[in-house]
Amino acid sequence: MQKEHIKELDVLRMIGFVFVVAQHVFGAYAWRAGAGFSESLILNLFYVIAQPAVPMFVLVTAISLFYNHTERINILTFYKKRILYIFLPYVIWSIINIMDAKLYGQASFDNFIGQLAAGTGRYHLWYMSMILRIYLFFPLILWLSKHIQKLPKFYKVGFLLICFVLYLILLKNNGVTLLIGKRLFNTPTYNEQMFIDRTPLLWSIYFVVGAYVIFGYPNLIALLQRYRKLILLTYIPLLLYIYYIQINPHFPGHKYITIGYLYCFLKVSYMIVSILMLYSLASYVISQKPKLYRLFKETSPYSYSAYLAHVIVLQAVAMELDKVYPIKSFLVLSLLIYILTIILTVKLVQLLSLFPFSKYFLGTSYKYYRSIFTKGMKYSSRNNPGMY
Template identity: 30%
Template sequence: MSDLPRKERITEIETLRGIAFAAVVLQHSIAHYSLVPQAGLQDGIVLALLLMLAKFAVPLFIFITGMVLFYNTRDQLHYGQFMRKRVMDVILPYVVWSLIYFILAPRNWTEFGWQDIPDLALKLVTGKTASHFWYIIMLIQFYALFPLFLRGIRYVYHRYQAKGRMIALLVSGVLFLVLSDQLRNIAGWMEQLQIPVLTDAFTTYADRNFIYFFFYFVLGAAAGLSVQRWNEWIIRLRWVYWLVFITLGLRFIYLLMLEFQQPEGLQIRFYTVSLIRPDMILFLVASIMVMYQLAGKLHQHQVLHWLGWIGGMSYGGYLMHMLVLRYSYIPDEWLYVAWGWNPSVRMIVTWLVALGVSCMLTWLISRLKWGKWIVGVVPKHTQVSKTTVSTRK
């Protein structure tokens, strides 16, 4: 039992998790309703606006991961114990839900045989059993490489003063922008080299390669190593990141409006707002800072306490929410269409239903003796006013 004093709690963390998870479910709800036949241009505008307001979800989760890991890790990292906890709390529930999604796929009921085992194994390793599991694979890479990040970032932190640390952070940000701008060229080079595993990591599976998301983790690490200074910068730069957030957000909405207008007619699609592009990265970094400020305001004014509870349910909810969404579309087809609701209203209702059901199921499963193997570790008492920093996500 360590006799080191416990660190103060970062009260925004679970609120941020709640915001990020709600945004994930919203994005996937938008993706479904953008394809319904009844969706018109007015729905496209609403969906585009909501999508840009929710686009920060995955980068914010990565930021939270970096922040809590660097905040909680003391002078010495016990890597074996660290990874054992991740295997039990993150990887095992992921495997369980991967098997659930795989089994529930229509063709697997009748056609699966022993010859399909290698295909299943590949899908588990690459996160292909469900469309949203790419994030889990990318998250595991950060866990596996955490000692390298820890050594490098702590070296900069202890060697340089505040100005030097800021320069190092800016340099890593510029490198990140260059990498994202060269995404296609890097994929082309790797395709020519045909290096086993590595080529696939930069081509077929580039969307889950940690290298294309590392800056959000580094930004979280910077915040976790110096929370007070991070909070000062959140206050000091508020006009800058709000201006970037609004300006680039409106620009992306305009670009989406142009993308909707196709020669064959209206098509609501969102290829323009890929996560890996320089201007989107600037927007997402600004979004993270906006959400962090809002999380602090929500806590300060005791508003929306349920976001902290949603944050506590976020990992199990993330794993199951696509399945919950699948069944949430049933009342949409039976009732919402018959009642004459437009697609935007149907989407919002379905989003709230799926969000609530995912969180409730996670809470109920977590109460079971074996629940942590399915939904990970869930706080027994999650409150916004008393949130303990966790390394689970």
Template identity: 25%
Template sequence: MTRKERIAELDLIRSFAFLAVVYQHVIGIYMRKPGIDEHTAIMYGMLFHFLKFAVPAFIFMTGLVLFYNYYDRISYPTFIRKRVVEILIPYTIWTAVYLALQPNPWGGKDPLWVMMKSFLTGTASYHLWFVVMIFQFYLLYPLWQSVFRALRKWASSKIRFTVAIGMMSLLYGGFMWFSSRYIPAHAFRFDVTLLDTYWIKYRDRNAFYYFFYFLMGGLAAVTLATFRQTIQRRWLWICTSFVLLYVYIGYELFRDSGHGMINLNVATSLKPSMFLYTVAQLLLVYGAALWLGKWKGSKWFALLGKYSYGAYLMHALVLTYVMKGLNALQVFHNSLAGSLVAFVLCSILSFAISYGLGKLPFGAWIVGAAEKKRKVSSGQTKDLPYAG
């Protein structure tokens, strides 16, 4: 059997996306602080948009690695058992940790019900929704595998390939319009509770609302060499598209926030303009990873990428104590410098703790199997739990 190339740039992209997630959450805290001035709020809004590639990037990488490793065949029981161990067990442990740290986690309700609901919806902490969403791609991978293979078989010519990409883009754009425009404007709801919960109430963690980035990763997987070359050849076009779309979504942020304030909820990924912007940014980030991969210092980013799952799970808790420390010291307050300090401290501490726990005998149950995966052959590309 021919050994597949290890896709080294993915570790860099994982680290970029993890750092982007941390700073988004830092911005969220600083934006809620009283007394923030308008200019600082605008700067935070612009930075928040710049960092919005994080979640789509993880979904893109999930699709890339799954289709790269399991395009032809898959032993589903073995496949899903591995993901339960490497993703759900650490997620369950950290869900329990976050619930235990809440002042009144049960709220007078049945503890078992609260724990089950928190586990299924990712509501024990504000960042755990992502694990619920991303695991659906693993759970339904045979379905996506069949859809992707059928599309690839049909798109046998350049014309058909272009039509397939166009149709998938229109379908996904329609999803984004439905989520961001139709549902709020018409207060749309399903009569069936289960449908309403999955497709409306918790649509931000419904994997079908992110399917384009997953299939985009699959396209990169089956055309890897061409995909890399296209990004490098079309670098100027990608940068131009990114800048133009960045300006436009910035205009939307000011237009839709209202009353001269910046409302970060306007910067949702689930709207058509953010879809186009995100695709351009994903290509830009991938190109940056290819370029930075030639730099010797990139090994530190790669190491961070390997431990990003554990760091992600714990970073909200770490950020809480970082902010308590900074507030107690009464330094930085609402300044941009303060957010950068909080970001750096949270990122370093989250990585250090994840790395340390990964060294323990049962560390993989807490932070994922990063340590084990470091020892695999360099000819393999592993599907790391947080973004693999």
């Protein structure tokens, strides 16, 4: 029996994608030489707002995986789908990204296998090095989670708190990956060290939270509706704190802020609260804004391929604007690049979906013509066996 589709994930996938683009655009132009101070402050605010992108993708991945595999998992089928619809598109787009980056003198094929393993084919592909290892170990994680679910509530809450505390310790002492690299490889290569640095453990709390979300899903939705205003009131001071930490080094005579356990706690809290707020927003869109939700639903299947392709589009848009329409304001320029990159990337992968065998390089069998000619079609998660 096919499970009911979780509509909120459609919204969160696309929010995650536009947040990723925001980080790469606004993060690149903030504090760039020639940018005005006020412009840099605004760009940094946009950048900080978009920071929950990766934690949200990890959490959405956990929700999707646990929801679709609450019954007995067929390990061979599981790995087959991930190889065909996640790893294969990643390989294809890594090649395309490296070829594109070579045009700007930014990459080469010196060690392609190492680049795939470490996600160093282009700067945004680091995420694949991390998430592929989560998929690799998911059957074991699923087995462990089923045993935890059988425990009394006290122990389940305790396990979550232990994971949170251990994660803060790891986050504060993330330099341990350098020691591990030296211990394993003596003198690690760039790809070897990057492979270790991009361990899923540094993002593990969001996967754990995603598992708790889906196992207590009805309660979560009720709590989000009940405490929507409280979540927003918690989000705002956390946002302002992370924003202050971000811009503080650029103020004249600033005092050095020690990045300790308090900062790690508040940053992780900011990420989780942001995701909860966005989840609540997604529920609102679904129930109150059906036309807007339809847009999310039609574009969501392409979120993975759009992520893989967006840097190519971003680079092309930025270069073209610089040559044809030079804009002095970095704020205006970055906003224009941001909007055009999102629109053009989504349209690009939608058009590519019309090609034969497109599911093997896009990670989805969902076709663009379906959203054009069959507006009333019920969306099924089977159309998107890919990333999230």
